[in-house]
Amino acid sequence: MPIWKDEKKKNRRDYVEVTPSRAEDLWLRCQSCGELVFRKKLAQNSYICPHCGAYFFLSAEERIASLVDEGSAADVTAPLVANDPLGFVDRKPYPDRVKEAQRETGLLDAVKVVEARIEGHPVVLAVMDFRFIGGSMGSVVGEELCLAMERAIELGVPFVLVAASGGARVQEGVLSLMQMPKTVLVRGKLARAGIPYIAVFTYPTTGGVLASIASLADITLAERGTKIGFAGPRVIEQTTKEKLPPDFQTEDFALARGMVDRVVRREELRSELGKILSLLDGGRYGG
């Protein structure tokens, strides 16, 4: 569960097997130090292990709670559910997979959208949830993100996206791929309206989401411990036989190569967003 250990450990990136937590678990075991932690205490601590400093996986709801001013969030996620346009069956039918994910997360799909305030600044905030079929972007996620951006335009407030996605939703085929131009299109409308767009890359921000909406923000932050990349390490190794550098696709790799503006520790994310939002507040040429 922990995705980042707050210590100078060389192989701190052994976070491949991230098991998202279930909502009903009252106690969680930190897989970094082995201690049992009371969930409520963990929540108060931005889901950072009080014993060893490791980061726990966050659901969309927990992420929202960790970022917005208390009591300020109004859920505006549209009541949309995925169809099964291809009648897709792999080891189980797609509709069953969706139902299962809904049951497990209490979400309709892999994103939750709220109107909220961050350190006093009103925003439209969209948070993706990796527990829901790997945070993959299918038709519902694409539509929710577009509606969220349109809401930000309507309200005249900044749009904040917290990305957490394995990429496109394979079970919806090319319709998932089409969510890339779809979200990019509405991002263009946001730009023409002069609405700020801040993206936060969290574990993991990859594939089709990174290759569309996530990469086109005005300001981009990466949470410490995230993974940022287009192709999976296995695909790269198989295709190119290249040896991957130890920091490959880490947040520091992205920072050094100019893909993000800053790397931010989880406990500082809210104040960092607040700072950016206040820097962007008012004083626009032409009003």
Add this chain to the structure above:
Amino acid sequence: MVDEGTLKALEDKVAELKRLIQQDGLELSEELSLLERKLEELRREYFAKLSDWDRVKLARHERRPTGIELVEKVFDDFYELRGDRLLGDDQALRGGLAKLGGKPVVVLFHQKGRTLEEQRRYRFGMAGPAGYRKAARLMGIADRLRLPLISLVDTPGAYPGVEAESHNIAGTIARSIETMLSVRAPTVAVIVGEGGSGGAVAIACADRVLMLEYAIYSVISPEGAAAILWKDQKATPKAAEALGLSAPKLRALGVIDEVLPEPLGGAHTDPDATADTIREALMRHLDELFSLPLDELLALRYKRYRDVGSYREIETGSFLQDL
């Protein structure tokens, strides 16, 4: 049961006979027409019950016409433009100026190779950041000069590699999509071989998207889907079927606008006829798009991509009981 190996063996034999007749002047025309009839018969049988996995193999056929071969047949006076003006020139994604029916256009296309040397140079049609930056550059030319933009898509996907990741391949694809969607001139994409995921969609967000009959367009390769979803490489044909990657299925889904018929046997059996079909379709679609005023063209494009997707609205509150 006819498989692609039998077909290929017969195709090779026919080619060999033709060569003998032409070069050595041997009198083998009777044998040739016999073989040709047999080939035609087997093709009919094979193509009558083509599986989606068969289509994948046709789309990747080693003799399928490559980007430049089609460009030279479809367009006149192709004039290649090179370089991304930053780091280099990626020959896996090429483009330039050309004439179509006497009118200027900007052309973009993925390039696959035939020989080992070519495959290395073109990296099997997998373009990296320099390729997609060049694509966006050429889209900019189309936009500023109000020239129609035409793309021929044939890639397994964007190049996965350390260098590509280091130079922000994902961001470059995003930028390419953004640029293509904002071109103030008609845009038409034709999936001519493999439409592999993000590397394909990066140059395929057009006003009209056409597809050759045996081309494929997919969110992930059947091999990739089999590995991830079935955890079993043997499930690849099953994955091909499930992904809905064939032209007829994508037409039914509304993702593409028209299926362009290929000669019996596939594009490689008659590249000239294939090119004629593409040219005719391009000119027809461009004619239609040219008749629209710019604001209408852009509004239709906006609607097309804003509305794409398949979901349903539910009553709030009913959701939790449903579970």
